[in-house]
Amino acid sequence: MKRREGLAKLTGRERYVDDLRPSVDGRGRALWAATVRSSVARGRIRSVRFDPAIDWDAFVVVDHRDIPGRNVVKLIADDQPVLAADRVRHVHEPILLLAHPSRSALRRAVRAVTIDIEPESPIFDVCVPPTPEQVQHGTDHPHQEPGQENVFKRLAVDKGDVDAAFAAAAHIVDGTYATGSQEHVYLEPQGVIAHIEGEGDDDVVVVSGSMQCPFYVQGALMMALDREAERVRVVQTSTGGGFGGKEEFPSGLAIHAALLALKARRPVKLIYDRGEDLEASTKRHPSWVRHRTALDADGRLLAQDIDIVMDAGAYVTLSPVVLSRGVIHAAGPYRCANVRIRGRCVLSNRVPFGAFRGFGAPQTLFACERHMDRIAHQLGLDPVSLRRVNLLRDGDSTATSQTIRDGSDRSAVIDQALAMAGWYEKRAAHRAFNATEPWLRRGIGLAVFHHGAGFTGSGEVYLDSRVAVAGLPDGRVEVLTAATEMGQGTITVFTQLAADRLGLPPEDVLIAQPDTARVPDSGPTVASRTAMIVGRLVERACDDLRDRLGLGPEASSGDAVRRAIIAWHEDYARREQSSRDETRDGGVATSAPPLLGQARYQAPPGVLWDDERYRGDAYGAFAWATYVAEVEVDLRTYSARVIDFVAVQEIGKVLNEVLARGQIQGGVVQGIGWALSESFVWRDGAMANAQLTNYVIPTSDDVPSIRVAFQENPYPHGAQGAKGIGELPMDGPGPAIANAIAAALDVDPCEIPLTPETLMDLIDPIVDDASPLCDADPALNNRPSATEGAHGGLIGS
Amino acid sequence: MASSDLDARSTSTVARPTSPVATITGAPAGDDEMVCGEGSGEDGTDDCIDIEFSLNGESTSVLVNPADRLLDVLRDQLDLTGTKEGCGEGECGACTVILDHLPVNSCLVPAYQVRGRRVETVESLTDEDVAHLHASGATQCGACTPGVAMTARWIVDRPHLLSRHTLRALMAGNLCRCTGYDGIIEGIELDLTAREDAQRGSTG
Numbered sequence A: 001m002k003r004r005e006g007l008a009k010l011t012g013r014e015r016y017v018d019d020l021r022p023s024v025d026g027r028g029r030a031l032w033a034a035t036v037r038s039s040v041a042r043g044r045i046r047s048v049r050f051d052p053a054i055d056w057d058a059f060v061v062v063d064h065r066d067i068p069g070r071n072v073v074k075l076i077a078d079d080q081p082v083l084a085a086d087r088v089r090h091v092h093e094p095i096l097l098l099a100h101p102s103r104s105a106l107r108r109a110v111r112a113v114t115i116d117i118e119p120e121s122p123i124f125d126v127c128v129p130p131t132p133e134q135v136q137h138g139t140d141h142p143h144q145e146p147g148q149e150n151v152f153k154r155l156a157v158d159k160g161d162v163d164a165a166f167a168a169a170a171h172i173v174d175g176t177y178a179t180g181s182q183e184h185v186y187l188e189p190q191g192v193i194a195h196i197e198g199e200g201d202d203d204v205v206v207v208s209g210s211m212q213c214p215f216y217v218q219g220a221l222m223m224a225l226d227r228e229a230e231r232v233r234v235v236q237t238s239t240g241g242g243f244g245g246k247e248e249f250p251s252g253l254a255i256h257a258a259l260l261a262l263k264a265r266r267p268v269k270l271i272y273d274r275g276e277d278l279e280a281s282t283k284r285h286p287s288w289v290r291h292r293t294a295l296d297a298d299g300r301l302l303a304q305d306i307d308i309v310m311d312a313g314a315y316v317t318l319s320p321v322v323l324s325r326g327v328i329h330a331a332g333p334y335r336c337a338n339v340r341i342r343g344r345c346v347l348s349n350r351v352p353f354g355a356f357r358g359f360g361a362p363q364t365l366f367a368c369e370r371h372m373d374r375i376a377h378q379l380g381l382d383p384v385s386l387r388r389v390n391l392l393r394d395g396d397s398t399a400t401s402q403t404i405r406d407g408s409d410r411s412a413v414i415d416q417a418l419a420m421a422g423w424y425e426k427r428a429a430h431r432a433f434n435a436t437e438p439w440l441r442r443g444i445g446l447a448v449f450h451h452g453a454g455f456t457g458s459g460e461v462y463l464d465s466r467v468a469v470a471g472l473p474d475g476r477v478e479v480l481t482a483a484t485e486m487g488q489g490t491i492t493v494f495t496q497l498a499a500d501r502l503g504l505p506p507e508d509v510l511i512a513q514p515d516t517a518r519v520p521d522s523g524p525t526v527a528s529r530t531a532m533i534v535g536r537l538v539e540r541a542c543d544d545l546r547d548r549l550g551l552g553p554e555a556s557s558g559d560a561v562r563r564a565i566i567a568w569h570e571d572y573a574r575r576e577q578s579s580r581d582e583t584r585d586g587g588v589a590t591s592a593p594p595l596l597g598q599a600r601y602q603a604p605p606g607v608l609w610d611d612e613r614y615r616g617d618a619y620g621a622f623a624w625a626t627y628v629a630e631v632e633v634d635l636r637t638y639s640a641r642v643i644d645f646v647a648v649q650e651i652g653k654v655l656n657e658v659l660a661r662g663q664i665q666g667g668v669v670q671g672i673g674w675a676l677s678e679s680f681v682w683r684d685g686a687m688a689n690a691q692l693t694n695y696v697i698p699t700s701d702d703v704p705s706i707r708v709a710f711q712e713n714p715y716p717h718g719a720q721g722a723k724g725i726g727e728l729p730m731d732g733p734g735p736a737i738a739n740a741i742a743a744a745l746d747v748d749p750c751e752i753p754l755t756p757e758t759l760m761d762l763i764d765p766i767v768d769d770a771s772p773l774c775d776a777d778p779a780l781n782n783r784p785s786a787t788e789g790a791h792g793g794l795i796g797s
Numbered sequence B: 001m002a003s004s005d006l007d008a009r010s011t012s013t014v015a016r017p018t019s020p021v022a023t024i025t026g027a028p029a030g031d032d033e034m035v036c037g038e039g040s041g042e043d044g045t046d047d048c049i050d051i052e053f054s055l056n057g058e059s060t061s062v063l064v065n066p067a068d069r070l071l072d073v074l075r076d077q078l079d080l081t082g083t084k085e086g087c088g089e090g091e092c093g094a095c096t097v098i099l100d101h102l103p104v105n106s107c108l109v110p111a112y113q114v115r116g117r118r119v120e121t122v123e124s125l126t127d128e129d130v131a132h133l134h135a136s137g138a139t140q141c142g143a144c145t146p147g148v149a150m151t152a153r154w155i156v157d158r159p160h161l162l163s164r165h166t167l168r169a170l171m172a173g174n175l176c177r178c179t180g181y182d183g184i185i186e187g188i189e190l191d192l193t194a195r196e197d198a199q200r201g202s203t204g
């Protein structure tokens, strides 16, 4: 089935939040909103001054005192203020909100506000231990252990006896790897519209906008506005890309717009332009990962000792969960009896980092897969054989001691990727090419990896997702979920699933707009969970609808379903009529006839997770993949280009070939950008290159065709056997490309992005700074304790 | 039925039933005091000028401020919201329209410059025009799509360009963060082949 809203998008009919023209009759037109932000990374707000040259009466002005509820954006730690009250912790932190009918007047007004901030000592490098005055978190423990300062979250995974395995090892290989931040660059910037319905004590705040998780936004509004769920309604409008960037961040915008709308009693439109979006929104967590690996003489993994540090930025946001996924994926898809993983995310005074496709796994899998190549190189082994020897087989267990028994043929995934890429032929061809070409060098590299779909551990149980499928009076059905369409294909896939399940033609399936007043909470649209988990609930709700209609689960045709739905409604209308005739004065007619099939999440049997010890079944299912990148490096410009890319994955079941392929191709290209070009210029912890001119994402001319293949091995608890795929393609490109560059140049790159500047350092190292990357990693070398013991240094625990 | 903007959106995605969000009405937006566009610069003056041009084949006249961007005039004054702003600085191509014979970034074009010229926007495309792009997966989130569709249209109308440029180079002015570009390139190729076949059919 073709993308259902595709034609509307291709002809410009689809309406996004900025295309909506809010206006309330009799109450004046909508106002535009703007945000006044901190220009200082850390400090105390001394005063806010308004330039008297501006007529401020014409503006709606909101500060922290206008917040009816708690001044926090509700999330894991509730530490981030809606509007800074007395201190700021990062540049671009929101302090004041303005609204006015004219956008140009607003722009002038923003500049006419002077916020005087007394600076305090900020911290921008989490690899350098904070001075006492830089400690901003973790100070409230009376018996504070050293190393706890500014640490938001620590996680540990332990399996077997790592130290004993190291003592017996034939080889030990060490490496530290770093990944840079990344901007989502969803093409539609952040935006919401808020308006108030009704008056007085039962007015309702309505926020419509671009978002992934309407119920997160509703929860945040309830807390900040001190309102019950009934008085806060959130509607997702067509969303122009998310990639995690519209997971938690829109909550803040929604509160801002709502505060202005409540004060003005007029609709308020808050749309970021690209510059503000790049500067102020969350980004991918930068990471530093150190691997120490013990191997036997044949290259079998004996022990993996892994330390992970992530920069969380100024507030907790979702960092603990990002760290968690990073930690769980850090050991890769390999069998190893002894594993120790330590991870922490640490406060800095940078703009907060948040959810981004892959959610920590791309960072730690970069380290893992780059490290596998380093091991192969040091031991003189073929990188493919090294991976094959250690690859998880059915019956083996992961780092969290989750036994894998899904019947997937993981080595067949490697085989297909190598065959498609022409791995061995190309390696030979590259040797000849590199020997004769004066300026160009080619190489090929691979990454073997996995990605767990759905919330981690018991997360799905806590989410307690619910889905409904309504039978409508005309015999069609409507699927009611909170799952949002942001380009990944929710509308199309849910249509397909419900149509298949009920035997109806797709046009008889409606997909409800995610609206907290209409749809049940089926959880957030994140973590590659929509098709696999929510899709499965859609199927079960369809079955429930059938049951309620007295139809068996087996193949009663779509016609029978439609007839039964129509008959149910006719019967319902008759009963309503007769009860109305009986009571004469007529009860209140119920507006929504309750013909609903419903489903609620149930954990697959036998899934056990121990959150205390971080052990057990971390995910219901993993997708398995092998990606191969071929690169060409120009020694004159130091620029690397991907000239071929092959992505092979086992994803359970392909629900829609075009959509699935598009997800993989788009994710791979986003990964290519992260690996090669998307580098940041940081100034005071904020993005100084906040324009698409100098934050460089790939164009069509920068990337080759991404060649994709799927293998299927149905997952019994996913919709039609599907496993999640949304995030998977983000994991492979970074390491595959770095490995290809390593092969092309015979260098050992340890960080991405591999921009021309970084490559120049690798190719022509400056003498003093022989290897500016791994070995000079500040986390390891900038501290005297770095060399003390296996776990010394900040990257220890 | 309420004429709400959110309703309009709902019907545009055929999959959605009528949304009950009714208080957001479809009245034109903009500034209370706005006579013409307010300009993208800081010091837009109130001197509006009347310009006439051809818009999607129809002669159109509109009052603009010299500082107004074509993008805003299309979106805010003419209510053609298909054209999107992705960056506002000429980098992303989401705002692409065809001006006379060339694709341009309408965020960089002062509106008065289109006086007497021909402007085509995404609203000029029919479902048939974009059928191949639809089939190949050229759109995901859709934010880049109006611009992509216009550049694609421009290329397909000028296949001779491909003797000197690759499709990938011709499309490089339109950033897309979702598709990885294969769906877009494939859709244009399908379109080009279909045109060729049709021409061969009509001449042979």
Ligand code: FES
Binding pocket: B084, B085, B086, B087, B088, B089, B090, B091, B092, B093, B094, B095, B096, B105, B106, B107, B108
């Ligand atoms: S909005 Fe015009 S090029 Fe991006």
Ligand code: FES
Binding pocket: A187, A240, A241, A487, B138, B139, B140, B141, B142, B143, B144, B145, B175, B176, B177, B178, B179
């Ligand atoms: S489809 Fe989303 S940016 Fe192109």
